[in-house]
Amino acid sequence: MRQKLVVGNWKMHGCSADNRRLLQALVSGLPAAGNTAVAVCVPFPYLAQAQSLLAATPVSWGAQSLSEHAQGAYTGEVSAAMLADFGCRYAIVGHSERRAMYGETDAQVAAKFVAAKVAGITPILCVGETLAQRESDETLAVVTAQLDAVLDVAGVAAFAGGVVAYEPVWAIGTGLTATPAQAQAVHAAIRARIAARDTAVAAGLQILYGGSVKAQNAGEIFAQADIDGGLVGGASLVVDEFLAICQAANR
């Protein structure tokens, strides 16, 4: 059975004092045992804080993006090696907010995915359709194209032990959630797409759902066969809510 994974994406939220409280409460509230791994993806300036507060705990940490370049004259960018230097286990790549607001292309997303892998960091590859694309029945075409763009560059072996997050754009931060059946259909399509290249890699792939996951809806979403946990935005900033989501994954 695949292990469940719940990842908090803090986006551009937090300050040292709040982070400390949140992370300490998270660590002390997590159940001692279970089949769920938990991680938080924090803003770059707080990676050192996450590392020092989480190093001796079961909670992993990661970044929300990274540069596709190894080093050089890229003002404002952060490399995969720098993230590894701060103990990051994960880096989110291709989040829809990065694609929509910062113009990240499929080619850049693929390069970021590879850069993370080279540094020993697990990329969390985000894919998902807009509302207009869903309404015109393009969901699977959009999601598979986003996936293929990375598969073609990185190769299917790069997805071994990997993580993909299905995040319908229309469900992010809106309070709208894909129904468990809608999410499951896309997750199954993602796994089938990978299986067409390598069945063992597909069987081990953790596919997370993201988009208004809350304590109240997490249980029925995580109960779907191809949903291996969640990528949680807003609710990851509220410790009781996030803990309840982790608990729901543990069932």
Ligand code: 13P
């Ligand atoms: P919300 O959980 O706030 O909808 O955000 C989802 C998301 O974008 C996680 O990466």
